[in-house]
Amino acid sequence: GAVVSQHPSWVICKSGTSVKIECRSLDFQATTMFWYRQFPKQSLMLMATSNEGSKATYEQGVEKDKFLINHASLTLSTLTVTSAHPEDSSFYICSAKGRESDYEQFFGPGTRLTVL
Amino acid sequence: GDSVTQMEGPVTLSEEAFLTINCTYTATGYPSLFWYVQYPGEGLQLLLKATKADDKGSNKGFEATYRKETTSFHLEKGSVQVSDSAVYFCALSYLNSGNTPLVFGKGTRLSVIA
Numbered sequence: 001g002a003v004v005s006q007h008p009s010w011v012i013c014k015s016g017t018s019v020k021i022e023c024r025s026l027d028f029q030a031t032t033m034f035w036y037r038q039f040p041k042q043s044l045m046l047m048a049t050s051n052e053g054s055k056a057t058y059e060q061g062v063e064k065d066k067f068l069i070n071h072a073s074l075t076l077s078t079l080t081v082t083s084a085h086p087e088d089s090s091f092y093i094c095s096a097k098g099r100e101s102d103y104e105q106f107f108g109p110g111t112r113l114t115v116l
Numbered sequence: 117g118d119s120v121t122q123m124e125g126p127v128t129l130s131e132e133a134f135l136t137i138n139c140t141y142t143a144t145g146y147p148s149l150f151w152y153v154q155y156p157g158e159g160l161q162l163l164l165k166a167t168k169a170d171d172k173g174s175n176k177g178f179e180a181t182y183r184k185e186t187t188s189f190h191l192e193k194g195s196v197q198v199s200d201s202a203v204y205f206c207a208l209s210y211l212n213s214g215n216t217p218l219v220f221g222k223g224t225r226l227s228v229i230a
Contacts, residue, residue: 044205095217
């Protein structure tokens with residue numbers, strides 16, 4: 001199956017700083033990438049959908065200025081948590097799909113963000 | 117809109133017990149159905165899938181059959197192991213549709229004790 005990587009796998013930062021999380025499709029071109037957030041013992045909450053070369057579409061209630069998403073190429077999307085606060089601490093998971101993956105959605109391993 | 121409902125957990129079983137996790141869906145079209153597994157501290161892994169009615173997905177001893185008449189995709193395993201302890205998510209999606217994300221159920225936590 002197709003492989004999606006995320007970097008970093010975990011990050012600890014101080015309140016007020018910004019954190020960038022990268023999501024890469026390693027062996028296929030991802031025309032669409034999705035960003036999810038998962039709170040402890042809960043399901044995945046879709047934050048936004050991004051298509052290569054266009055602005056991301058955010059789900060209702062997700063602050064676009066807080067969670068900046070850039071899908072600059074067919075293999076890379078980034079999520080930047082700006083001015084992070086403790087309530088942003090969570091597990092962030094990306095997924096990607098494209099024609100080469102038969103539009104099946106493949107998931108990255110996740111990034112655990114802890115804001116002190 | 118489309119939705120997925122799966123049984124509430126947690127589910128606790130003894131090793132070698134039979135497992136069933138119920139999943140039903142509501143969809144406007146003809147989706148593909150998936151089961152994902154999440155081990156502690158990790159991302160989601162695809163466990164099995166079925167793309168059309170009456171298809172049976174199977175992997176690692178788990179299986180699920182796409183039942184259009186009952187809009188269900190129940191996950192079963194004949195004999196669970198301690199290593200099967202994880203959270204299981206039922207989901208649906210429309211393949212060949214670029215922008216459509218997976219719709220997840222809330223997840224069912226399984227604990228298998230020796």
